[in-house]
Amino acid sequence: MDQKVISSAVIKRLPRYHRYLGDLLENGIERISSNELSERMNVTASQIRQDLNNFGGFGQQGYGYNVEYLYREIAKILGIDRQNSMIIIGGGHFGQTLANYGNFETRGFVTKAIFDVSEERIGQTVRGIMTHSMDELESWLAENPVEIAVLTIPKQAAQDVADRLVACGVKAIWNFAHLDLKVPRDVVVENVHLSESLMQLSYRIAAKEEKK
């Protein structure tokens, strides 16, 4: 079964389509043309149609796209139509913030546990989510398989922990540690490097000033 590979440029845009369709749905708009959506989103209608047609023909000639139907289809494509279990490794400020952030759950991402090395944090709960010792990681995962591990630990510890997670069969890592993890090809890593984002912002400020 030969599967067309979707470019990451397309994948990056899908959540934004999903968000705009959700807004339309909330406003009670039933149908939309690629042209009108393109104006709202500030992209070309051509790109919208090309992007969607990577996954199938969701529209209808002369009518456009049914908002609710397309919304649900994109949710399916993104895999947010079902539950994804997560654990958070690192119960510091960042880990706790993510655990507290209820919005992920509305998209099916449910945090099952937090793991930390600090004696003070172990045994504490955040929004009802228990913090376990890192020593229990392997035994806990053996009983409670999860799809996603969130890494909010210092970069020095990150590769070791990633290795342990992979050994436990975790298939995806949402990595907030500022390094490039080495994992087997079948493990998915999505990086969030906040300081790199901030540096891009800083570049654009600097570039603007220079232009003057």
Add this chain to the structure above:
Amino acid sequence: MDQKVISSAVIKRLPRYHRYLGDLLENGIERISSNELSERMNVTASQIRQDLNNFGGFGQQGYGYNVEYLYREIAKILGIDRQNSMIIIGGGHFGQTLANYGNFETRGFVTKAIFDVSEERIGQTVRGIMTHSMDELESWLAENPVEIAVLTIPKQAAQDVADRLVACGVKAIWNFAHLDLKVPRDVVVENVHLSESLMQLSYRIAAKEEKK
């Protein structure tokens, strides 16, 4: 003075170059060729040379690049060779986490104040950073101009606050609220949409499973 526009693909890669050069520097490595760096970073040597030559010739034929010199030059390009002042709008979990995160300061990003609407948070400090009332935003900014405002507030409030920040002369917004801000063309917005990042991760898990 016609300024070459640098593509965002290039800009996204600059912080990563900077990070790898920093690591090399820490390991006492003085010089590196584009070829060796390309192997470490898993990109092509051609891309590294093309990227760098957007900004100038930093290397030397037959020798390669001086690690420390290139590290500093990229820092200059990124605008992290000088101090950037920030304020955080929204003193909730996320805002506090960012205020607590000392690593930004090592790259010149210094948080000067936090603003919030909650009576309980106003007057509290986070790592010595004072939380002010949102009512004081305009008067405070008039006395303490900053380059960057960080938005960690619910999306319902975000556009209004962005408008106020722009009116106060803030030139850059690091936006964690899950919406597309409308700002004048000369104001820089850098978005961090965590839920979109998580959805991309989820897509890749789903796509892997389908392939089986």
Add this chain to the structure above:
DNA sequence: TAGATTGTTAATCGATTAACAATC
């Protein structure tokens, strides 16, 4: 000087946009 490696031009590849026939 000879060898190494850059800076830069040319070739290729992929992504975006335009155009239009198909069709609701």
Add this chain to the structure above:
DNA sequence: TAGATTGTTAATCGATTAACAATC
């Protein structure tokens, strides 16, 4: 049926890679 708008092919644009002359 006529008008609207998709799905899809073709054209364009931009980014990446390859090649090599310049030069340290």
